[in-house]
Amino acid sequence: xxxxxxxxxxxxxxxxxxxxxxxxxxxxxxxxxxxxxxxxxxxxxxxxxxxxxxxxxxxxxxxxxxxxxxxxxxxxxxxxxxxxxxxxxxxxxxxxxxxxxxxxxxxxxxxxxxxxxxxxxxxxxxxxxxxxxxxxxxxxxxxxxxxxxxxxxxxxxxxxxxxxxxxxxxxxxxxxxxxxxxxxxxxxxxxxxxxxxxxxxxxxxxxxxxxxxxxxxxxxxxxxxxxxxxxxxxxxxxxxxxxxxxxxxxxxxxxxxxxxxxxxxxxxxxxxxxxxxxxxxxxxxxxxxxxxxxxxxxxxxxxxxxxxxxxxxxxxxxxxxxxxxxxxxxxxxxxxxxxxxxxxxxxxxxxxxxxxxxxxxxxxxxxxxx
Amino acid sequence: xxxxxxxxxxxxxxxxxxxxxxxxxxxxxxxxxxxxxxxxxxxxxxxxxxxxxxxxxxxxxxxxxxxxxxxxxxxxxxxxxxxxxxxxx
Amino acid sequence: xxxxxxxxxxxxxxxxxxxxxxxxxxxxxxxxxxxxxxxxxxxxxxxxxxxxxxxxxxxxxxxxxxxxxxxxxxxxxxxxxxxxxxxxxxxxxxxxxxxxxxxxxxxxxxxxxxxxxxxxxxxxxxxxxxxxxxxxxxxxxxxxxxxxxxxxxxxxxxxxxxxxxxxxxxxxxxxxxxxxxxxxxxxxxxxxxxxxxxxxxxxxxxxxxxxxxxxxxxxxxxxxxxxxxxxxxxxxxxxxxxxxxxxxxxxxxxxxxxxxxxxxxxxxxxxxxxxxxxxxxxxxxxxxxxxxxxxxxxxxxxxxxxxxxxxxxxxxxxxxxxxxxxxxxxxxxxxxxxxxxxxxxxxxxxxxxxxxxxxxxxxxx
Numbered sequence: 061x062x063x064x065x066x067x068x069x070x071x072x073x074x075x076x077x078x079x080x081x082x083x084x085x086x087x088x089x090x091x092x093x094x095x096x097x098x099x100x101x102x103x104x105x106x107x108x109x110x111x112x113x114x115x116x117x118x119x120x121x122x123x124x125x126x127x128x129x130x131x132x133x134x135x136x137x138x139x140x141x142x143x144x145x146x147x148x149x150x151x152x153x154x155x156x157x158x159x160x161x162x163x164x165x166x167x168x169x170x171x172x173x174x175x176x177x178x179x180x181x182x183x184x185x186x187x188x189x190x191x192x193x194x195x196x197x198x199x200x201x202x203x204x205x206x207x208x209x210x211x212x213x214x215x216x217x218x219x220x221x222x223x224x225x226x227x228x229x230x231x232x233x234x235x236x237x238x239x240x241x242x243x244x245x246x247x248x249x250x251x252x253x254x255x256x257x258x259x260x261x262x263x264x265x266x267x268x269x270x271x272x273x274x275x276x277x278x279x280x281x282x283x284x285x286x287x288x289x290x291x292x293x294x295x296x297x298x299x300x301x302x303x304x305x306x307x308x309x310x311x312x313x314x315x316x317x318x319x320x321x322x323x324x325x326x327x328x329x330x331x332x333x334x335x336x337x338x339x340x341x342x343x344x345x346x347x348x349x350x351x352x353x354x355x356x357x358x359x360x361x362x363x364x365x366x367x368x369x370x371x372x373x374x375x376x377x378x379x380x381x382x383x384x385x386x387x388x389x390x391x392x393x394x395x396x397x398x399x400x401x402x403x404x405x406x407x408x409x410x411x412x413x414x415x416x417x418x419x420x421x422x423x424x425x426x427x428x429x430x
Numbered sequence: 431x432x433x434x435x436x437x438x439x440x441x442x443x444x445x446x447x448x449x450x451x452x453x454x455x456x457x458x459x460x461x462x463x464x465x466x467x468x469x470x471x472x473x474x475x476x477x478x479x480x481x482x483x484x485x486x487x488x489x490x491x492x493x494x495x496x497x498x499x500x501x502x503x504x505x506x507x508x509x510x511x512x513x514x515x516x517x518x519x
Numbered sequence: 520x521x522x523x524x525x526x527x528x529x530x531x532x533x534x535x536x537x538x539x540x541x542x543x544x545x546x547x548x549x550x551x552x553x554x555x556x557x558x559x560x561x562x563x564x565x566x567x568x569x570x571x572x573x574x575x576x577x578x579x580x581x582x583x584x585x586x587x588x589x590x591x592x593x594x595x596x597x598x599x600x601x602x603x604x605x606x607x608x609x610x611x612x613x614x615x616x617x618x619x620x621x622x623x624x625x626x627x628x629x630x631x632x633x634x635x636x637x638x639x640x641x642x643x644x645x646x647x648x649x650x651x652x653x654x655x656x657x658x659x660x661x662x663x664x665x666x667x668x669x670x671x672x673x674x675x676x677x678x679x680x681x682x683x684x685x686x687x688x689x690x691x692x693x694x695x696x697x698x699x700x701x702x703x704x705x706x707x708x709x710x711x712x713x714x715x716x717x718x719x720x721x722x723x724x725x726x727x728x729x730x731x732x733x734x735x736x737x738x739x740x741x742x743x744x745x746x747x748x749x750x751x752x753x754x755x756x757x758x759x760x761x762x763x764x765x766x767x768x769x770x771x772x773x774x775x776x777x778x779x780x781x782x783x784x785x786x787x788x789x790x791x792x793x794x795x796x797x798x799x800x801x802x803x804x805x806x807x808x809x810x811x812x813x814x815x816x817x818x819x820x821x822x823x824x825x826x827x828x829x830x831x832x833x834x835x836x837x838x839x840x841x842x843x844x845x846x847x848x849x850x851x852x853x854x855x856x857x858x859x860x861x862x863x864x865x866x867x868x869x870x871x872x873x874x875x876x877x878x879x880x881x882x883x884x
Contacts, residue, residue, distance in 0.1 A: 099626045107855050279635070282459040349456025350521060352435050355609075387834065411529045412741060414564025416877040434661070434713050434739075436522035447675060448668075452679055456520040463638065466664055466778040477716065477769050481610075482665040484778060485716045485769045487522055491618030492768035499531050499742060506534030517540055 069073040102125030107423030108317050132252055134178035136244055143244035145180035147171055150237040154369040158277045160288030163236055164207030169293045171240040172214050176295035177311040179250045187238050188222040192231040214293040247306060255330035260376035260397040262369040264383050265391035267319055271361035287346050292365030297388045304382035307375035312368050317421050318360040320369050323406045324420040336396035360421055363365035434479035436487055438471050526740030534569035535745035539752050543572035548704045550840050553711035554581035555739050561877040563741045573748060574802040576705055576840040577870035578656050579693050582658050583610045584869040585793040586686045588826035591616035594655050594684055596824055598629040606640040607655035616866045617826045637669035644681035653815045656683040661713040662777035663687055663804055667785035670813045684815040687804035688791055691722040692712055696799050698730045702841045707751035709737040712766035719774025725760040731760040738766040765829045785810055795834030837870050844871035851875055
C-alpha cells in the first residue's frame with residue numbers, strides 16, 4: 061500500500077512555451093467546483109490513487125501504529141525473538157469461477173503470496189466466508205474443494221475459519237477473507253522502502269493474464285488460445301530465489317493496479333525514480349490484443365501469480381537465472397532500473413527510444429473508446 | 431471517439447437481420463456488424479469501431495505505401511546506424 | 520497484429536522523424552485534431568523525436584471533453600431516476616457535471632453501466648423490458664453510424680424502452696471556428712483518419728481551399744502520424760496548401776456510403792454548444808423528429824436542466840490550440856486527472872490529461 065504519492069507537486073509554475081503568449085495568466089481561472097467526495101466509489105478499491113487517499117484520510121489516522129504505518133503487504137512482528145509475518149486479504153472477484161482458477165484458490169494464493177513477498181515461509185491460513193442468500197451449494201462446494209486443493213499444493217493448512225450469511229443482494233454470491241501467518245526467513249529483510257539507485261527491476265513472467273482472463277469471462281471475449289488466470293502460490297519461487305541470492309531489496313506481487321501501481325508504490329516509498337524498457341516487458345500476444353481492443357494498458361492489469369523483484373546490481377544475473385530455472389518463473393525478464401532521476405516517478409522508454417511516465421492509476425482503469 | 435483496430439474476417443453470418451462477422455484481432459475473436467462494409471469477404475481485414483466495421487483495409491494501397499516507408503527506414507539505418515534520437519536543445 | 524504492429528516500427532519512425540528534422544527550415548505549428556491521435560503522440564513521445572522541427576498543438580478532438588455541462592447534468596438526472604438504466608462508454612463516467620459525476624451517482628445507487636458497443640445497450644434493453652434503458656451517445660462522426668444503427672435496430676425489434684441521450688459533434692465546423700480566430704497559430708492540420716473513413720474528405724478539402732492551410736488525413740499509429748507530419752512539413756516548405764491522404768489503407772475520398780446513409784436517415788445537424796468553447800453553428804447531430812420515440816431529450820422532462828458554463832476558463836484556449844496545458848496555472852497542482860477542474864483534464868484523450876499522464880516529468884510543476 062502506498063504512502064502519499066506524487067500528485068501534490070510543488071507549486072512553481074512551468075515556463076510558457078512560446079514567447080508571443082501573454083505572460084499574465086491571472087485573467088484565466090477555472091471556476092468549476094470539485095465534486096464532493098462523500099461516498100466510497102468503486103475506484104477506491106482499484107489499488108491506485110483513490111485507494112491511497114482512503115488509507116491516508118481514513119484508515120491510518122484512525123488505526124495507525126508503527127507496524128501498520130510501514131504499509132508493507134505483510135506486517136512483520138517479533139514473538140520471543142522469532143520474526144513472524146502476518147497478512148490478511150479479502151477476495152471479491154466476479155465471476156467466482158474463471159479460466160485458471162476460482163475465488164477459492166485465489167484466496168489461498170493471494171495470502172500465501174503476501175507472506176512470501178515479506179520473505180516469510182507461510183505456515184497457516186484462516187478462511188472466513190460471507191455467503192449471499194441464494195448462493196447455489198454446488199458453487200460453494202466447488203470453491204471450497206478448490207481452496208482445499210490449493211492449500212494442499214501450497215503446503216499451507218487452513219486451520220480456522222468462519223461463515224456468515226447475508227441477505228440476497230448484499231454480496232456478489234460469495235466473499236472470502238484469508239489471513240496468513242508465516243515465519244520470516246533468517247537474514248532476510250525485504251521492504252518497499254529498500255530500493256536504491258542502480259538496482260535492477262525483474263518480473264517473473266507474463267503480465268496481465270489474470271485481469272484479462274477475468275475481463276474475458278465478463279465481456280464474453282473469445283480467444284483462439286485461451287488466456288488463463290496466472291493464479292499461483294509463489295512461496296516456492298521466492299525460496300528458490302532467496303537460496304540463489306540474498307541481495308534482494310524488495311519483492312511485491314503486482315495484483316490490483318498491475319505492474320504500474322506496484323512500481324509507483326516502491327518508487328514513492330523508497331524515494332527513487334525508475335526507468336523501464338517497454339520492449340523488455342513480457343506480455344502475451346493474446347493479452348496485448350485484448351488490451352488493444354478494449355483500450356486498456358497491460359501495465360495496469362492485475363496479476364495473481366507474478367512477482368516483481370528489486371535486486372542489487374551485482375546479484376541481478378543470478379537472480380534472473382534463479383527465477384528462470386523455476387517453472388513459475390521461466391519467462392522472467394529484466395525490465396528496468398532504479399535511478400536517481402525523476403524521484404518517485406516511473407518512466408518508460410518506448411520502442412521509439414522516447415520516454416513517457418507510467419503513472420499511478422487515479423481510480424479504475426476505464427476502457428478507452430477514443 | 432476514434433479507437434478502431436484492424437481485424438481479419440473469419441466468418442460471416444446473419445444475426446437478427448444484421449450481417450455479422452466473426453473478426454480476429456491477434457489472438458482474439460469478436461463479433462462485429464458488417465452492414466457498413468457490404469463488400470467485405472472472409473479473409474479481408476476490416477477496421478472495427480465500437481463493434482462496427484467502418485472500412486475494409488485496402489491491401490494494395492497499404493502494401494504500396496508501406497514498401498516506401500520501409501525503404502526509408504532501411505536507408506536511414508545505413509546513414510545513421512546507431513539510430514540515435516536528436517540531442518535536445 | 521497485422522496492420523497495427525508494422526505502423527509502430529521503430530526504425531521507420533526514426534527515419535521519418537529524421538526526414539522531418541532535415542526538411543524543416545523553421546518550427547512549424549501543426550495540430551492533430553483527434554484525441555486518439557493525441558494519445559498516440561503522447562504515448563510514444565513523438566514530440567521528443569521531432570525536437571524543434573515541429574510544434575504540436577492538440578486540437579478539440581475529444582468528444583468526452585467537449586460535451587456540454589448541461590448534457591452531463593441531464594445524464595446524471597436520468598441516472599438518478601429509479602426506473603432508468605443509464606448505459607455509457609467508460610470515459611464519460613468521470614466527467615464532472617455542475618455538482619457531481621456519473622461514478623458518484625453509481626455509488627449512490629444509480630443504475631449506471633459501462634458498455635463497449637451500442638449493440639450491448641440495445642441488447643440490455645431487450646433483456647430488461649421493465650427498465651428504461653438510456654444510452655449516452657457521445658462521439659464524432661466516427662461513432663454516429665453505430666449509434667444510428669442502434670436506433671434502427673431498436674425500431675426493427677419494436678423496443679419501447681430504449682432511447683439515446685445524444686451529444687454528437689462534427690469536426691469541420693470546429694476547425695472552421697479555429698481557423699477563423701485571429702489568435703490561430705496553427706499552420707497545418709492532421710485530419711482525423713477514422714472520421715474521414717466514415718464521412719470522406721470533401722469537407723476538409725473545402726477548408727483547405729477556403730483558408731489555404733495544408734491538411735493531411737492521418738492514421739493513429741506512430742508511423743502514420745509521423746508520415747502525416749512529414750507530408751505537412753513538405754507542403755509548408757514548398758508553399759503548398761492541399762488536402763492529402765496518408766491513411767490510404769482505410770480512407771477513401773468518398774468515405775463510407777452506407778455509414779453516411781445511416782447517419783442521414785437518423786440524424787440531422789444543428790448548432791451545438793462545445794464545452795469550454797461555446798456554440799458552433801451546425802456542429803452537432805440531433806435525432807430527427809421521426810425518431811423522437813428514441814430521443815431521451817424528448818421522452819424525459821429534461822428541458823429545465825440548464826447549466827452555466829464557467830465564465831472564462833483556459834479550457835477554451837487549450838482546446839483551440841492557443842495555449843498549452845502547461846500554460847495553465849492550475850495544471851498538475853489544483854487540476855489533475857483525479858480532481859479535474861475543466862474539460863481537457865477529464866478524459867484520457869484530453870490534451871491536459873495526456874500531458875499530465877505522459878509528460879509531466881519533463882515539466883517543472
